[in-house]
Amino acid sequence: MTKLCIFDLDGTVLDTVQTLAHYGNGALVNHGVAPIEAEQYKYLAGAGMAALIKNMLNFRECYTDELFKKVLSDYDTAYNADITYKTTIYEGLVEALDNIKAQGIELAIVSNKPDYAAKDVVYALFGKDYFREVVGQLPDVPLKPDPTAVFGVMERAGVAADECLYIGDTSTDMKTGKNAGLFSVGVLWGFRGEDELRDNGADLIIRHPSELYHYILSNG
Numbered sequence: 160m161t162k163l164c165i166f167d168l169d170g171t172v173l174d175t176v177q178t179l180a181h182y183g184n185g186a187l188v189n190h191g192v193a194p195i196e197a198e199q200y201k202y203l204a205g206a207g208m209a210a211l212i213k214n215m216l217n218f219r220e221c222y223t224d225e226l227f228k229k230v231l232s233d234y235d236t237a238y239n240a241d242i243t244y245k246t247t248i249y250e251g252l253v254e255a256l257d258n259i260k261a262q263g264i265e266l267a268i269v270s271n272k273p274d275y276a277a278k279d280v281v282y283a284l285f286g287k288d289y290f291r292e293v294v295g296q297l298p299d300v301p302l303k304p305d306p307t308a309v310f311g312v313m314e315r316a317g318v319a320a321d322e323c324l325y326i327g328d329t330s331t332d333m334k335t336g337k338n339a340g341l342f343s344v345g346v347l348w349g350f351r352g353e354d355e356l357r358d359n360g361a362d363l364i365i366r367h368p369s370e371l372y373h374y375i376l377s378n379g
Contacts, residue, residue: 207271
């Protein structure tokens with residue numbers, strides 16, 4: 160019986176690609192680097208802020224340690240000044256999550272976004288108490304696909320692996336779910352495609368949030 164659903168954030172709960180592109184390109188242009196098409200950010204993001212900036216600079220073939228520090232600083236400052244800019248909740252998701260919660264199932268988020276940023280954007284768009292817990296990147300906790308943060312959420316919720324689902328949109332998420340021993344659901348409304356999700360261990364692929372609710376109803 161499912162008691163807890165743990166979600167990735169960017170590309171799963173929130174559509175942030177335009178946000179990432181806006182602040183990423185702003186930071187690049189500040190230092191004379193050409194902007195990157197927004198769609199490309201779906202493939203640059205997913206492993207945390209530092210990795211995003213490195214991927215941006217490598218994509219433009221201009222990485223240096225000095226430039227990395229400057230672009231990272233500019234991106235972080237601008238992003239935190241207006242964290243919800245261009246960010247939206249995926250269509251149909253709130254209804255599906257409300258229905259899942261109505262079954263007595265708790266919801267949580269584990270993200271590679273910095274912890275303060277993950278909390279700020281979720282609290283701004285959902286309220287502080289909608290999710291049982293929102294966990295982002297923390298000092299001394301490895302990033303996903305390491306399952307440490309997921310294990311922490313499960314332990315605090317008092318649930319076993321067979322009582323928990325992990326839901327995400329990238330290979331990192333599917334590996335995270337598998338590393339945690341969880342049934343892993345890949346979503347197709349996010350940043351990556353079906354082949355990537357299947358190749359990295361997705362147990363179920365869904366195209367609309369309502370399918371997650373119906374799966375839980377059918378499988379307990």
